[in-house]
Amino acid sequence: MNKPTPASLWPEIAPEWMLNLPDGLEDFFYKLYKCFIFDDRYMMFVKGLGNTLLLTALALLIGIVLGVIVALVRVSWDKNSAEMHGPGKIILWIANLVSKLYLTVIRGTPVVVQIMIMFFVIFASSRNKIMVGCLTFGINSGAYVAEIIRSGIMSIDNGQMEAGRSLGFGYISTMRYVILPQAFKNVLPALCNEFIVLFKETAVVGYIGLSDLTYAANTVGGVTYEYLYTLVAAAIIYLIFVVGLSYLVGKLERRLRSSER
């Protein structure tokens, strides 16, 4: 028994009207069949998209936690170091130094290099590509989120901190109840944009062989030799998500502005 090929199955599976189309158009449908339907190849795209979304979501989570911590360390050092003394000052000094180093290294090197270092050097013994991907993109995104949140905190008038402190709140409580909620609101659009960038950036996980959406398109293209169809399909899927997210960000921005009145 010969293994069925897309070419051998096509005449049986295609509806009558498709076969009667002019050659060019029929070929178009045939290639769509070959790339996405035959052998359930669309499932590779679905799984790839799933991995892309999972990576983005987990990396976003790590990035925000890391970003808030680094932003708080940087702001606290810049604003309070002059008045501090004792071991607290030394700890903050070290934390600030580490944060600055982190920002410089992460923002100064390509994410592709970062993910390869993570996978082939730091986690060389681990085969958990999702974990390595999340960590890399989380740590990478954290650096950008940190600077976004720091700018948000800096944009809040000093009087807000003074008002909180004069009521009897400590520095950390004032940050929590007064400064951070306002800062977050101000930088929400910028954070959403960072989220969109992160979503697209995850495409480089192919370098460590994790089958995300781009990797799936590349693989199917390699099997069928129809790169045009598979890569354009991947691009369209990315585009749909990005346009959808941008729309939501725009809506959010308008809502925030209207509540300020």
Added chain:
Amino acid sequence: MSGNALIQVKDLQKWFKGGEIRALDGVSADIHQGEVVVVIGPSGSGKSTFLRCLNLLERPTGGTITFDGADITDSKCNINVHRQKMGMVFQHFNLFPHMTILKNMTLAPVKLLGKSQEEAEKKARELLDRVGLGDRADAYPNQLSGGQKQRIAIVRALCMEPEVMLFDEPTSALDPEMVGEVLEVMKQLARDGMTMVVVTHEMGFAREVGSRVIFMDSGKIIEENTPGEIFDHPQSERLQSFLAKVL
């Protein structure tokens, strides 16, 4: 007399740029229970710095401040606890714009004094009624006028039931027509026996409400007396020329 002072300030110094600028240069003063102390002086005289040192928003370079018998300039002293008993009102109101008026007023009593939300809201509404803003409890600060914001800022501080209220030029950022409503609230507060320290340019208020007026210039107290003496019989040349300009 100084033994029972609520706030006792001794030889307060505040230097900027390593002593190049001396905003406060040896200021000593006692503030007693129930007193309304008005601090006047030209801009740059150190009067705001003096006020901001009283609750350590500005860390003094030298000298001591004793509040309720405790030296709050001591680095081991937990200033947050003492600040709960010192209300402060700012020139630019500094209401929290992301919270409703009610939330602005109940945040600190609930989180710091351990009051229940209902209890804190009851007290807040009572105070709002007293300053004629009972209907604005659910508004946001941006929806209020400057005078309304400042009245809210005053009652927000009062929600903590402070022992002393510090006012840092509370009417300087207001449109002229709104100054009156804020001063009225402050007068009411003074009549109720609140201890107040007020930095202001409102000489009428100083004369009418103040129990004592302090005149500062170049980081020093130049003259300190009852309003009547300060305004009608100024001793120093500096005060005379200042009053000639502002009255």
